[in-house]
Amino acid sequence: MLQTADLARVRRCACGNIRRTTRALTQYYDDKLKSTGLHTTQLTLLVNIGLEASVTITQLAELLLIDQTTLTRNLKLLKAQELVESIAGHDQRTRLWTLTDKGKAILEVALPLWQEAQAHIVEGMGKERYYSLLKELSALAALTE
Amino acid sequence: MLQTADLARVRRCACGNIRRTTRALTQYYDDKLKSTGLHTTQLTLLVNIGLEASVTITQLAELLLIDQTTLTRNLKLLKAQELVESIAGHDQRTRLWTLTDKGKAILEVALPLWQEAQAHIVEGMGKERYYSLLKELSALAALTE
DNA sequence: TCATAATAACTGTATATACAGCCTTTTGAA
């Protein structure tokens, strides 16, 4: 028989709780970025492409723990906006992704807005607590390997 | 000009980091639940409906920090599988959602599998660290209000 | 060398998510 106590235990679910907080944070950051037309997920992608410079989908997938097929779709949208572009790699199979000038330009507008959201969160938690939390999130992700 | 240092700062993004961990955790839990056909998100919904008993979409939305329109779609899928059902509330506008017998039955199968995934995470982190992390996730979500 | 493995990426399909806007019902104030 299904017991209430069994159900109540699921309230402590790591996945459920982190997804809940993720929804709240995503809405918060997306709202701050609203005027740029960028979503936070897109900002993350652009930034990582900018930092890696000439990166393959596979490399991005490992770095961000995103399925390759998700990246195929997400990059397609960014490419349609001409924020990123890809060229053939030395290998016929691979494609190397980089930011376009338009991509760099939108980042210049978006970064200060992102910084506002980020500052609110970091200051709200306190720096020490915040960076400790980031470490715990990494540890959590590492447990799934 | 776009500086590498500005981009590097975004690597500490609360939203980006939590989304990354969420992807990893979701894949981990979903894989454990695979044989049931349930996704973790669906398990979360079923459990909360079971605990609340006769709950409206609006109440679930507040509890789980999920947009109402998302719940409309998610509940539709669960209803199609006959795991939940809804009846009219005292108010013509509201609908009350409950688990069906089939919904309760699938939970009985899914809960032990969920418990396996959960135990791996909790034991991997250590109980104290884990419950501390849950609190921090709540605090983080609260900062977005 | 050649057949097979592995690698890189893409397509089909499905769920999760949310914003904008809409309809219906209820509430509340003039």
Next chain:
DNA sequence: TTCAAAAGGCTGTATATACAGTTATTATGA
């Protein structure tokens, strides 16, 4: 009492996400 505002929920549309399966290319071992 009546009408505007609020509440509850839904549809249209769009992005995010991943699994299963496919295609094309490269690497590898007999």
